[in-house]
Amino acid sequence: MTTTNAEPARAAMPAGLVRLWTAVGVSSLGDGAFLAAVPLAAATITRDPTAVAAVTAAMYLPWVLVQPFAGALLDRWRFRTVMLTADFLRAAGVGTLAVLVATGQATIPLLAMAAFGMVLGQVFHDGAVHAVVPELVGRDGPVLDRANGRIYSAENAGKQLIGPPLGSLGYAVTPWLPFAADAVSFLISGAALSRIPAELRTPSTGERPAILRAVWSGIRWLALHAQLRLSAVIASAGNLAYNAAWATFVLLATDEHGLDVAAAGFGLLISAYAVGGVLGSPVTGWFNRRLGPSRTILLLALAHGLAWPLIALTANAWLAAPLLAVIGAAQTMTTVTNVGLRQSLAPAELLSRVNAAFRTLVNSASPVGALIGGVVATAYGLRAPLFVAGAALLAVALLAGPALWTRTTSSTDSMSH
Known part of the structure; x- marks a missing residue:
């Protein structure tokens, strides 16, 4: 089912990517x-930042x-089974949260636990x-950019553009909705994913390294790859800043x-961020x-870093909205670029582990950034x-700027150590 050029990739869309795109779009x-309802629920319970x-x-x-262990485990499991299991368990978890909110039993610790469980499945x-x-479209850089762009457009349209206004409006009507x-x-x-062929990828039945050794192999490969290493540093700074x-x-x-926006208006601000992502992908x-x-x-990091201080200088939501769109475009385009680089550069047998190592490093900055923001x-x-x-991201981007600007290798070039 693997293809190596643009035409077969387009032909595979009805059988593979369309179903994946549908699943990602609907769940997003x-x-x-x-994502809109959780902070509103937290702000309803307490105003403590x-x-x-x-x-x-x-x-x-x-x-x-x-995440570090998820990559090694994914290399041993069927991808479709993993996606289906994650969807059905998250359905049960967030359904339980809906009941807790409806009965007035939601607390900050319970919201935090629910948020943790949702992202664990993610x-x-x-x-x-x-x-x-x-597996569906091959490993050619431009084809991967196009396929990943479709996936992330669907994700951003649902998660950031359409879902948040509906979520904030629904919360205003009845908080559990x-x-x-x-x-x-x-x-x-899950219903859409169940139609992706089960034989899409069969895990190797040969000798497998221990989990910790498998995890280390992905970390080591990423650490020795100059281009991905630099990209991970910038992406980490972006996540911390965001x-x-x-x-x-x-x-x-x-x-x-x-x-000074109402609950429904907060969802529209999230959507402004999403517009940038949808247009940028x-x-x-x-x-x-x-x-x-x-x-x-x-260039995306510099745009992102400049936008936050400009938002801080305004009290007008109409001025903040386009700046949030710039941030959304920068974040999404950076993600699409990094995903394509990993998919085209990492060996197939290591891809899940390299993905896990990269995303662990990048996403480790997120809770740190959130706690810094609260303090x-x-x-x-x-x-x-x-x-x-803004200051933190601009500082990192300027420090890494010379190395990034002179590195002209494309996403299809070979690895260099």
């Missing part, structure tokens, strides 16, 4: 509702605690999705001395072909985390 729609930020931080802990589900795409909708979305996603700014952004957005390949992946990543907001006010986020 429910996730968007969840540190407590609200703790819920955001909990969403990223699985990337630190579980760790395995996303890892399987990343590994399935090259967004969580119930997310549970249903996982069931629909989460430092976003962890308490709901408080700034809904504060009368901040952007399809043109990522164009930038990579003309500038090269490393230069593209550098800074508590000490210096709700705008302060946005200034800190």
